[in-house]
Amino acid sequence: MSIRLPRGTQDILPGQVEKWQLIEQKARELCHKFQYQEIRTPIFEHTDLFLRSVGDTTDIVQKEMYTFDDRGGRSLTLRPEGTASTVRSFVEHKMFGQANQPVKLYYMGPMFRYERPQAGRFRQFVQFGVEAIGSDDPAIDAEVIALAMALYKEMGLKKLKLVINSLGDKESRAKHREALIAHFSPSINEFCSDCQSRLEKNPMRILDCKKDREHPLMKTAPSIIDHLNDESKQYFKKVQQYLTDLEIEFEVDANLVRGLDYYTHTAFEIMSDAEGFGAITTLCGGGRYNGLTEEVGGPEAPGIGFALSIERFLAALEAENVELPIDQSIDCYIVALGEEARDYSVGLLHKLRHAGYSAERDYSDRKIKAQFKAADRMNAKYVAVIGEDELKNNKINLKIMDSGEQKEMELASFIQDFTALYRN
Template sequence: MKINVVKGTRDLGPKETARFQEIIDKLDSISYFYCFTEVTLPIIEHAQLYKRSVGETSDIVRKEMYAFEDKGKRLLVLRPEFTASIVRTFVNNKIHALIDLPFKVHYHGPIFRYERPQAGRYRQFYQYGVESIGVNSPLIDAEVITYGYAALSFIGIENVILKINTLGDDDSRNKYREIISEYFQKHIHKMCHDCNERLQTNPLRILDCKIPSDQEIIKKAPKIHDYLSLASRERFNEVTKLLDQSDIPFEIDQTLVRGLDYYSEIVFEYHYYSDEGKTLGALGAGGHYSHLVKELGGPDLPGVGLSFGVDRLVEVLKEIEEDDNEEDYNSFVLFYLIPVGDVKIEDVYDVLMELRKQGGYSYDMYHEKKPLKTLIQKAKKRDARFLIFIGEDELKNNTLTIKNMKTEEQMVVNRQDAKQVIRSLFFSSMREG
């Protein structure tokens, strides 16, 4: 019986995996430039971590977590987001007492949410993000936002619109929540089921509804900027001023609230639009959190972070590069060894192992006896740059016959000189392209 891949998950072949790794490598470079240090965290966490941080009423906790009870009767979940885990490790390890703050980290790994699969969205997907914890300053907010914009540009995504908003401080948000509840109470009978639920649990989340008929009602709702405290207004203005100074273009979107309860003050999203106006939604998003560290048992310190959906970044780059999307399951090889004549396959294998011990480059061979023409075709399918022929003369004279597949040039070299010659051939082939 054939067993299919689980709904909402997918296999990544060599080509797609290489795309992912290339993006991760480039994001690592930007993280290094901005002095973010990498951390690696568990995939499984206690469910209580997200109930306390993301919020009992959030869609993630109510509908989307992959939760299970282990043999010790502990309620665990597959990680649905990273920020709470980063804050947990910050608190667990008392990092605030060990370093000069802020605590600046980057991370990447799989995330699991039971959502409806759609274009660019999966139930297991990959995130890359950064967090800066411990310093309460608009400069930190602006730095993280600027990092995100620079990162997208660095990996090759230019048509980006940064949308920003502020949720204000506690007083601003509480006041606005009352106002917005009164407004939506008058219209809720015309709105969707989710909006009806959110009115009872978290009215601000109604602003995030994407149903067109509800959007018309949302557009006419009171705006949070009319209810901001002086401190929140000044903080938001300072962040936007810093973005202007860094030549970061942005749009203020007063309906932007994000789906996680721990956010306060600045929130933001990065959207890509193709030349035809096509979008996959937000490529990345984040915001400021004032109380999450304290809520999880640490000192009263703020933080700000963002994360990118790497799956979506891959989809956008494929569109930009007009990639044919055809997977190639052949693994790349630089030097392909081919037995000639009646030599034993084991003798060629010994040469293969000898070359691999020298390191530096990829070597491979076909591990069964086949006609010479067949083996050359197999090398071409692997996109080999060079063929190394091993026949009786080569074994007797301790030599290698190396052929450049692009130029058709062929040379005989002593095996004791092979390391230096192969290095020279590699760099010459790189110049040839």
């Protein structure tokens, strides 16, 4: 019986992995410019962390987490998202005591959710995310959104739509909660069992339901915007002002609630408007989470962040026909003819690599024509040919593949001569 990879996972093979590396490199470069530092947290955490932070009424906690007991009987969960782990680490390592606030962090790594696999959505997927913890300045909200937009645009995406909303503070949320309960209660039996259980626990989650999204009451549900107090309105107004100052276009969508319980004030999504991208258009989501540090046992430290899927990023690039500048060439391929030349080429190959060049040689004792074909397949810029006669005469023949020009060089000084030619 052949063993295949588990459903909802993927192998990222050579030829594709270079695209991932390019996105990851660009993300790291941007984070350096914006002064976000990398954090790496465990792939599994105590289950209680996600129950407290993500929320026990969310689809993630109720249906999608990979949870198991270890040999000591402790309940552990493969991380379904990165914010909870980052905040837990922020609290545990007392980063709130650092001189520079907010603490600006980013992460990149695999997350796990048990959901139906579909285009661009996997059970193991890779997220890049940033978190700024320790400030309630609306300018940091705009900065976080600007970082996400910059990453997409600098990689070549053009058909983007930024949607924002305010979920308000605790007072605003409480008023909105009462209005939602009053709105949905008379007809709650027409909704799915999940929505019925959420009515009293967290009625805002009803607005995020995928099964009942076409129900008439969804379209007439009370808007959180209409229940914002003056402080929340002013905060949201400032965020919009800063985005306008940064020349970032956006739309306000009062129905945007996001799928996690910890969000307050600013919530946002970046979507792809590319034709044929698919039914699920969201590329990136995030928002403010004032109160989350207290939930995991720390002091008050308001925060904001976002997370994006690398898989969906790549799908959006494909939908817009963006060709990433992947260099799959090598600097030099050594063609060796005869046993002595093959033996000598082992050391020569090492010298080329040690000098900083990408280089390769034949390992199958093929004829000269087959070795040149291999050099072509690898997009070699130069081919160095060495045989028995060349060894005797301390010579090596170098072919410049673009022009077909050939140069004879001294074998003893080949690395220096190759470097001089390569740099010119």
